[in-house]
Amino acid sequence: MKSKSELRIAIIGGGIGGSSAAVALKAKGIRADVYEQAPALGEVGAGIGIRPPSVNCFKKWGLYEDIERLTSRSDFMEIIAGDDQVFIKEAWPVLTDDKSEAYARLIHRADLLDTLIAHIPADQLHLNHRLTEVIDNGDHAEVKFANGKIIEADIVVAADGIRSPIRAQVLGQHDPIFSGYLAHRALISNDAVLGMSSEENILRIYVDGKNSVYLLPLECRKQVSVDITVPGKFAWRPEMTKELIMESVKGFGPTIQKIIENINLEDIVTRPLCDIEPMDKWSTKCVTLIGDAAHAMLHNQGQGANMAIQDADALAEAIAKAETAEEALQNYEKQRKPITKLYQNLSRLFPTDEAETAFPEKAHF
Numbered sequence: 001m002k003s004k005s006e007l008r009i010a011i012i013g014g015g016i017g018g019s020s021a022a023v024a025l026k027a028k029g030i031r032a033d034v035y036e037q038a039p040a041l042g043e044v045g046a047g048i049g050i051r052p053p054s055v056n057c058f059k060k061w062g063l064y065e066d067i068e069r070l071t072s073r074s075d076f077m078e079i080i081a082g083d084d085q086v087f088i089k090e091a092w093p094v095l096t097d098d099k100s101e102a103y104a105r106l107i108h109r110a111d112l113l114d115t116l117i118a119h120i121p122a123d124q125l126h127l128n129h130r131l132t133e134v135i136d137n138g139d140h141a142e143v144k145f146a147n148g149k150i151i152e153a154d155i156v157v158a159a160d161g162i163r164s165p166i167r168a169q170v171l172g173q174h175d176p177i178f179s180g181y182l183a184h185r186a187l188i189s190n191d192a193v194l195g196m197s198s199e200e201n202i203l204r205i206y207v208d209g210k211n212s213v214y215l216l217p218l219e220c221r222k223q224v225s226v227d228i229t230v231p232g233k234f235a236w237r238p239e240m241t242k243e244l245i246m247e248s249v250k251g252f253g254p255t256i257q258k259i260i261e262n263i264n265l266e267d268i269v270t271r272p273l274c275d276i277e278p279m280d281k282w283s284t285k286c287v288t289l290i291g292d293a294a295h296a297m298l299h300n301q302g303q304g305a306n307m308a309i310q311d312a313d314a315l316a317e318a319i320a321k322a323e324t325a326e327e328a329l330q331n332y333e334k335q336r337k338p339i340t341k342l343y344q345n346l347s348r349l350f351p352t353d354e355a356e357t358a359f360p361e362k363a364h365f
Ligand SMILES: Cc1cc2nc3c(=O)[nH]c(=O)nc-3n(C[C@H](O)[C@H](O)[C@H](O)COP(=O)(O)OP(=O)(O)OC[C@H]3O[C@@H](n4cnc5c(N)ncnc54)[C@H](O)[C@@H]3O)c2cc1C
Pocket: 012, 013, 014, 015, 016, 017, 018, 035, 036, 037, 038, 046, 047, 048, 049, 050, 109, 129, 130, 131, 132, 159, 160, 161, 162, 164, 165, 183, 185, 227, 290, 291, 292, 293, 299, 301, 302, 303, 304, 305, 306, 307, 308
């Protein structure tokens, strides 16, 4: 492999996975350029829980303080039937050797992404670059963009999401699989949650049969992230009416229904919940996958972004240590595939009012 300072690394996609990869490599003194199709980098509104292994990555990358101040500490998750019948209240799993880290840090995805981007040098961010073709020549790849630009890279990192065009071109078709569920998501103010939000930042999941409503407090923003997950028909951009949404939540208690009734339809983003099957192979000699492109999973375990962050760290470590690009990519995928496969499978379990744990992952650690 060329010396680390000569390596040409192209990251395609500037979401949480791609941005994390650029920051993780920068922390190792290795330059990487990020190519994003959108004219600006940003995330649609949803809260996520940052887990302890991801926090360790931020510490290594020098981002910990910047991210920590945008988060709020959550010690418990609850699963609730009706408006108030708590049948599971469980501490977040530790997931690292540090037993004091038995909690999650709740954050808005946009705040996390903005912080990552702020740590990427401006000349390494290339917006309005939609990849159209990647030609894998073994020892390097050629990347073509819709704007006419063509680049060569020694390593291409496909951080281009669940519908990854690079995955399809280089590793064969692995189509997204629809779970049978739609998610309606919105951000509302603390007042709009009608007293249902918790002062202790507990992530609450209200369940009614196959339907669930998540209330995830975002204390730093004085907002609550609402996620209504219900069975529905597939479309990448489903047409939605308020009546359809209200019909799907009629089994919930009156306060939950009222919260949802009060949200304007234009403030609700509806998406199909899809994942992919665990893949046997993520890499060629010079192209690899990261984040949702490698292992898109359903949101049930709250691990998609966390896995993307931890992929980025493992990839940067592997590139820094290996003698060749091929060796780096093989070591990276060997390290990351078992854990991401586990979470892909666990994430197919939806919360129900018969659940015995809020964290099926606990049985595995
Ligand atoms: C509502 C919701 C709640 C979630 N909750 C959690 C949680 O609590 N915890 C958690 O860990 N995870 C959670 N996740 C999952 C997490 O958000 C995703 O797994 C994560 O954001 C994936 O990041 P990514 O960078 O791999 O992909 P993406 O965010 O999809 O980014 C891909 C990027 O690639 C770009 N791109 C695509 N094609 C091209 C192209 N041809 N050329 C150039 N650029 C391209 C896209 O524009 C995009 O910017 C949640 C997800 C949702 C939707």
